[in-house]
Amino acid sequence: MSMQLKSGLWLQQTQKLAMTQELSQAIELLQYSSQELAEYLEEKTMENPFIQIETPPMEYFDRWRSRKQTKRIHDDKNWIEQIADHSYQLADYLRLQLSGIKVSKTIQRVLDFLLLNLDDNGYLTIRPEEAAALLKTSVDEVQTAVSIIQELEPAGVGAYHLQHCLLLQMDRDTNAPPLAKQIIRFHFHEFAEKKWKGLSKTLKVELSDIQKASDYIQTLNPRPGAAFQSSRSNKYIIPDMSVSMHGEKIELKFLDETMPKIVFQKEYFQEVSNNHDQELKMFLKEKFQDYQWLLKSLEQRRETIQKVGLKIVEKQRDFFLKGPQNLTSLTMKEIAEELGIHESTVSRAVRGKYMQTPYGTLELRYFFTNAVPARDNAEAISSRRVKGLIENMIAQEDKKHPLSDQEICDRLKMEGIMISRRTVAKYRDQLHIPSSSKRKRYES
Structure with missing residues (x-):
């Protein structure tokens, strides 16, 4: 070569x-x-x-520091179906408040331990008996430390669960409706499942009274720790x-x-x-x-x-x-x-x-969609477009008589979109929109 x-x-x-x-x-x-x-x-x-x-x-x-947004029918007021995922330095914020409170070394040790056992919503994940056993101290001392945390800001922090969190907030509010307190304390599950008709008979009140109590409860914060979101989860785009x-x-x-x-x-x-x-x-x-x-x-x-x-x-x-x-x-x-x-x-x-x-x-992936069949297969309608139509229908519905999934299905058919009631229900769930029975409002 x-x-x-x-x-x-x-x-x-x-x-x-x-x-x-x-x-x-x-x-x-x-x-x-x-x-x-x-x-x-x-x-x-x-x-x-x-x-x-x-x-x-x-x-x-x-200038461009804004989170990824996709329009949803629900907002912060509809928190019952939404529990936050992350918290950010909540413990540090609580320590700052505790720095002005004089306590014994034992209580301080318990407080430090409890702050490490708050979940992302600001709830305590350990019971007083467990904490006392681990710290080799008395349950009363742990209870004292828990009470101190529950007096801090944000209101509701240090609760053991959602029901407890709401009660802690209402206890601080002198204007809290007595009916709202009664409902959350004794009838929480019936209220959350919106079994209001039976509840109105039990409490001997009108449905409109329960609706007013519900409106007040919706102003409370179900996840006090969520305001302190982690920088690792709070990603700016x-x-x-x-x-x-x-x-x-x-x-x-x-x-x-x-x-x-x-x-x-x-x-x-x-x-x-x-x-x-x-x-x-x-x-x-x-x-x-x-x-x-x-x-x-x-x-x-x-x-x-x-x-x-x-x-x-x-x-x-x-x-x-x-x-x-x-x-x-x-x-x-x-x-x-x-x-x-x-x-x-x-x-x-x-x-x-x-x-x-x-x-x-x-x-950019948002703009590429799956399709659902349209009338006579003349065109393809994106699933996101269908979801958008469902959102708009529900946003404009009469809240006293919310649309059922079948009624939404029938309205979509009039628009030339042939999908089943089951598909409507699936899309509604994906949009985090409750069923019609849970969307209903009872006004006087």
Whole structure:
């Protein structure tokens, strides 16, 4: 084999290797969220001394610091079906209040122990007898420490369960309706299950009186510890793009300012390049090439995400103009075919990417939906659109006569959406909306 042929083969193999490495890097970067990308670039600066990251100014992060939102029919007032998942430094807040209270060393030791046994809702997870046995102290001393915690803010903290939590709050409120106290103390389960007709007979009161008591109870906090949410669970989302509305015109902007940028340190590179060491020159060449590949991969990532974002806006035009209930059926395959790219590329492009919309900050995956059959299969209606319609129907219903699942089903059929009552019930459950019997209000 001639030297010329060997050189040609070596060059061809080198080019193939470079292309494979570049393609692999581009694929890797595409699937990263903005946070993962920042972490990846930080790692690259450790490997390449000539790469520097320019971090976006903090005002950009403050500007876009909003949680992922999806519109739901329920809000904070409807807390009975919702119990929080995380708490944030509640124990520290309680310790701060306890610092102004003088107690014995024994009680202080019990207090410290109990604070470590509060769950995410602010409830105690250990009974006085258990705590006393573990601490080798008396139950009375534990009870004293529990009483101290239950006097702290937020009201309701240190309860053993929801019923106890509500009672602690009502005990502090001089305006708490006596009927509300009676209901929670002696008829909690009947009340929660909304067996109000039987309850009204037992208590010899009108249904409207129970409704008034319920309205008051709904003002109480069922999870006092949830206000102290953990920074690890309280994740702020930085959108990759934003949509703004100008009449019938929809404008998509890629938020470059929130993305970390890489800069090549030319002066440092040139300074080191003056050295004539061959190994160093090869090292410098390799690092400069790494930078170029990375820059190209970042640009390719940006272009792909932007193209996918534009297609989403184009395909989901009614969503942006008319609201979430108008989300239409859309698949990644459909986007891939129109853009002339592989479906897996679309999947990577939407993973962990967010769009700021008039209806909240939504993950791009939100816009790709399953479909349910429509009348004569003439069109596909997205499950999210159906859920949006169900939400709107329930929001506008007469609360004295809430819509049953069958009535919702019948109304959807009039809209050309043929789904079963069971599917309506499933979607309602997924939206965390109670059944019609639990939504009913009893007014006088």
